[in-house]
Amino acid sequence: MTVQGTPAEREPDWVTTRFGVEVTAEGGGHAGHRLRDLVVLGLRHNRRRAHLLVSTVLGKHIPTPVRRVRGAADDLGAAIIDRIGTDAARDAVVFGFAETATGLGHCVAEAISASRYLHSTRRHLPGVMVSGTFEEGHSHATTHLLQPGDPAFLDAGTRDETLILVDDEISTGTTAVRAIESVIGSHPRTRFVVASLVDMRTPDQRAECDKTAAELGVEVAYVSLAQGSVSLPPTLLDEVWELASDDLNPVAPQRAPVTEIELDWPDDVPDGGRHGFLREDSAAFHRAADSAAETITAHLEPGRPVVVIGHEELMYAPLCIAEGIERRGFETGYQTTTRSPAQVHDVPGYPLRRGFRFRAPESDPGTPRFVYNVSSAVFPDPQVVLVVDTPADTADLRAPGGLLDVLTAAGHPVTLTILPAAPQHAAATPASQEISR
Structure with missing residues (x-):
């Protein structure tokens, strides 16, 4: 099995061939960006819209350098x-x-x-x-x-x-x-x-x-x-709705381990922009992310590719941590989990070749979460660094059918790290300092 990762690997879009969707x-x-190098056609299980433009540069559905x-x-x-x-x-x-x-x-x-x-x-x-x-x-x-x-x-x-x-x-x-x-x-x-x-x-x-x-x-x-x-095509919604996705949650011959580590992330450093992020927050944020990467790499297997997976909206801190891991010599990809129920089809020319469905780590009964691919042609059989924040640090994260369970069952060793979620607090909004990295 291969999963598309870079423009050089692009095969003819299966969705175009199978359903006649044209981009x-x-x-x-x-x-120098070309549309065909930025997106690949996917399918979603949604009665309002059946097609999905899967970005090759975003780090959401595809593990991306x-x-x-x-x-x-x-x-x-x-x-x-x-x-x-x-x-x-x-x-x-x-x-x-x-x-x-x-x-x-x-x-x-x-x-x-x-x-x-x-x-x-x-x-x-x-x-x-x-x-x-x-x-x-x-x-x-x-x-x-x-x-x-x-x-x-x-x-x-x-x-x-x-x-x-x-x-x-x-x-x-x-x-x-x-x-x-x-x-x-x-x-x-x-x-x-x-x-x-x-x-x-x-x-x-x-x-x-x-x-x-x-x-x-x-x-x-x-x-x-x-x-x-x-x-x-006018029949696309009905055709895709009736199309069965491939099975999710692949299982390897042997379950992989979980290593849970503590990060020394300062309480006064925001984990992202959910409640606001000022230009003056940036220097401390990047110091914290680099320190987190240093701590994490001490627990990783040398020579094996790494895919850093963030939790839904927690995208930026995991990306910066992934950059720090890459600077320390690891081949590093990045993506996040999602609420989006896309279709998985292990066929050439389709971007979502492998998928995982798991119970939401936060209190959200009846609404599963998903992560796609994880392993790819660019990052074959990777070890996973999973970065979640404190509201997602729950029993459901570790329970049967939870994210740790489905990833390790597929043979991916997981290093779990928890970031303290920034509280919602009032802050000034100065515009004098510059964001730098």
Whole structure:
């Protein structure tokens, strides 16, 4: 079995061959990126949308080399600077969409040295205040929550301050427009950028986005690494709904072990942008991530590939830890678990060749979680570093049918690390220090 990992390995898309779905590029990409190298067609078990554009540079469904993840985000940041200028980018607030773009958004915030970063979330814990919501109609989990520690986090610091919304894919533009509408309802501002790895809107959808922006009285610029369109046969929803996925949760001849280690992650260092992340937080954050990588590598098997797996929206800290592991000489891939129930088919030209279904480590009865591939042609038979935060450090994480159980049953040794989840607390929002790595 092989799993696609880099553009050189691309085979003809099985979804195109089997169902007639077509992806067409429009125009040249930014910084040499091509649409066909950024996404691969997958399928999802969803009555609203059957196709799935699986990113090859995001580190979600496919274990991805960390340099490729960071490089694509840096290129997207450069495209933003080209569009609005260095000073406007530095003064901007960056907002990432859960769950897929929380890490991408944080990478972009660093690439442009933005003043502050926040991502939406689907996690709602007792005692955590929600300051706003918006909907994502086609998603498996439609409601996005805004939970900044500072209620004024999204306020415009100046009349011309830009809010940059980052997502992996703009399919229709509706979710971004809804987010903008939600933001200006309580945090008035007029300048926005919507940045994505790929922009798949039709001309009519682009026109509708422009019309809505004019009605809201805001300026919205769109930036992406590549643009294109998807052509869907009218029978696709029914055909995919009736198509059985391959079996999940492969089992190896011998179960692998779990090693649980403690990290000395400072309590005052945020683990990401769920409640807000300031430019001045960055230096301490990267020191903590590098220290975590140093601790983890002491427990890894030399010479064996490593795949670092983050927990759903916890994407950025695991990526930075993975970068630290790679610097210490390990071939290192990166991906995260997901709520998305995609289809798995072990056929050439399909990106999701292997999959795991497991009980949610957090309290979410009846809603399983998933992780795909883990092993790939680029990272064959890897050892796993699993990075979760404290709300996911539960009995369900370790129970039969939990994530540790299904990974070790498949023969992957797991090094488990727990990060302290940042509390929701008020913070100032200075814009004077720069994000650096």
